Amino acid sequence: MAKNKTTETAINVTDFINTYVDNDQKKEDSFQLIALLREWSGFEPKMWGPTIIGFGSYHYKYASGHEGDAPILGFSPRKAEFSLYVYSPTEENKPLLDDLGKFKMGKACIYVKKLSDINIDALEKICKATIAYLNENHECACREV
Incomplete structure (x- = not known):
């Protein structure tokens, strides 16, 4: 079975942002996202893999037998745009996207592009709904919060 590449690392989050992110607005948005996700999750930021900043963790196991750990909430300040790992695609959560603002949806x-493009209150609702979903459906560190 393939080893999960996205695992928690010891890289310093602030050092990562200051060296990896070359745009001042993206740096500012990154630090704002850290503050928000820390507050909403109750967890300190940790690096997951080379470029994902994650908060807390949960254990998943697929029907195929593949299993691993992933951050409860997370983001990556990629060159073109932010990748936000904050959404659990359930029927109950889909309406929460209606108020989010300007975004594109990927598979996961x-x-x-920037935080000013989205509604932070809507992002908070999405994050909290995801924490609740993960707490209910997975072995989740969020139960300890």
């Missing part, structure tokens, strides 16, 4: 993430 929400893409936004």
Whole structure:
């Protein structure tokens, strides 16, 4: 079975942002996202793999037998846009996207160019709904919060 590449690392989050992110607005947005996701999740930021900043963790197991750990909430300040790993695609959660603002949806993430393009209150609702979903459906560190 393939090893999961996205695992928690010891890389310093602030150092990562200051060296990896070359745009001042993206740096500012990254630090704002850290503050928000820390507040909403109750967890400190940690690096997952080379470019994902994650908060907390949960254990997943697919029907195929593949299993691993992933951050409860997370984001990556990629060159073109932010990848937000904050959404659980359930029927109950789909309406929450209606108020989010300007974004694109990927298979596992929400893409936004900058934080000013989205509604932070809507993002908070999405994040909290995801925490609740993961708490209910997976072995989740969020139960300890």
